[in-house]
Amino acid sequence: MAIKKVKATSSSNASKTKWPSTRDASGPMKRSIGILNKQKIQSQDADGLPESAKRFADGSRYKIEIPSVEGPAAFKTVLDEAKKHKLIIHRISQGSGIMMQTNEEIKQMVAIGKKEKIEVCLFVGPRASWDIGKQVLASAGVIASPTLRGTDQLRFALEDVIHAVNLGLRSVLVGDLGLLKVLGEAKRKGDLPKDLILKTSVAMVCNNAATAALLEDLGASTLNLATDLSLQQIAAIRAQVDLPVDVYVEGPDDFGGAVRHYEAPDLVRVAAPIYLKFTIRNSPGLYPSGAHIQGLVESSAKERVRRAALSKAMLDRYGFKK
Numbered sequence: 001m002a003i004k005k006v007k008a009t010s011s012s013n014a015s016k017t018k019w020p021s022t023r024d025a026s027g028p029m030k031r032s033i034g035i036l037n038k039q040k041i042q043s044q045d046a047d048g049l050p051e052s053a054k055r056f057a058d059g060s061r062y063k064i065e066i067p068s069v070e071g072p073a074a075f076k077t078v079l080d081e082a083k084k085h086k087l088i089i090h091r092i093s094q095g096s097g098i099m100m101q102t103n104e105e106i107k108q109m110v111a112i113g114k115k116e117k118i119e120v121c122l123f124v125g126p127r128a129s130w131d132i133g134k135q136v137l138a139s140a141g142v143i144a145s146p147t148l149r150g151t152d153q154l155r156f157a158l159e160d161v162i163h164a165v166n167l168g169l170r171s172v173l174v175g176d177l178g179l180l181k182v183l184g185e186a187k188r189k190g191d192l193p194k195d196l197i198l199k200t201s202v203a204m205v206c207n208n209a210a211t212a213a214l215l216e217d218l219g220a221s222t223l224n225l226a227t228d229l230s231l232q233q234i235a236a237i238r239a240q241v242d243l244p245v246d247v248y249v250e251g252p253d254d255f256g257g258a259v260r261h262y263e264a265p266d267l268v269r270v271a272a273p274i275y276l277k278f279t280i281r282n283s284p285g286l287y288p289s290g291a292h293i294q295g296l297v298e299s300s301a302k303e304r305v306r307r308a309a310l311s312k313a314m315l316d317r318y319g320f321k322k
Contacts, residue, residue, distance in 0.1 A: 041207035046235035052272040054242055061272035061320075063090035064312065065246060066304050068280050070096055070289035072108040074301040079116060081302045085309035089118055090237040091275060093173055093199070096288040097125025098160045103167060110143040121171035121199050122164060122177065126156040127235040130288075146175025146203035158182060161192070172259070175204050177248035184219015195222040202248070202255060207233070209240035216241050222275065227251040227258055235270040246275040249311050263317050280307040 020027035023044045025034075038041040055061060069075050069092040082089050092113070098106065106122070113120035129136045129145035131153060136145050148154045157179050159174050170193065180200065186192040198221045206212055207226040215223055215234045225234060226248040234247065247267055251258045259281055260267070268274055280303050289297050315321075 045232040056273040065091040065275040081305035091119040093121040099125030123173040175201035
């Protein structure tokens, strides 16, 4: 059987046929790009990885956050380990929730933070994953875990924040969009302190420029980005908002478990001002924490600091000092 030869198109003929990029403002998606441009929303990921010129108020590009610091004892463990590694910690956060700590424990954490000049951020306690509903146990329902199930639970969450603020706390971790709106509005109207930091949870997924802009409009002070975003995707979010972002350099297993230590220099480069955040892959969950797992709470807190020291050493090695 004869094989039919396929005639190749000449380069001159090929050049006459244009295939415009979907990112081209006059290309096939020009209407969508036009709508995004009208709303001043980024229309594409930043492939060029532009260096961010934005900074924290003190002029720094990055700060270090240690998450899952579950109580005063764990906080002291973090401080001891940080001194061993000559590491400056700027923020610690806790996931079990305000309602899972005694007044004295909250006061101790606030006092330690004030003395050491470290921001103390506590998660709002109530959440759907601890309520009586069953949706969060379904394979597709887990996304509802940090949300507030019903308006009673919304009120409980607001009460949790008010209680912590009365004890001196000035930073809370928020996992529900509606609660963020309520807290943001309360700050604007003077019902909550204007210096109250509203940090969004990684469980309230922020993975594109429009979502980042929405969270900023609702009152977020700092944005925890999704754990699996590329540098290009992060750079586009940075171009959209001026707020500090939090990015897991090492993420928990239940959020994908990414380990990105060698990307730390470029994360700082494209996303400043950024909190570099460190948890531990291959580690059991801690929430809600308590004396029954205190050994694990403190040993994992210690290892989180060690992980942060690894990235800090890498930043120093490549000349990124600030």
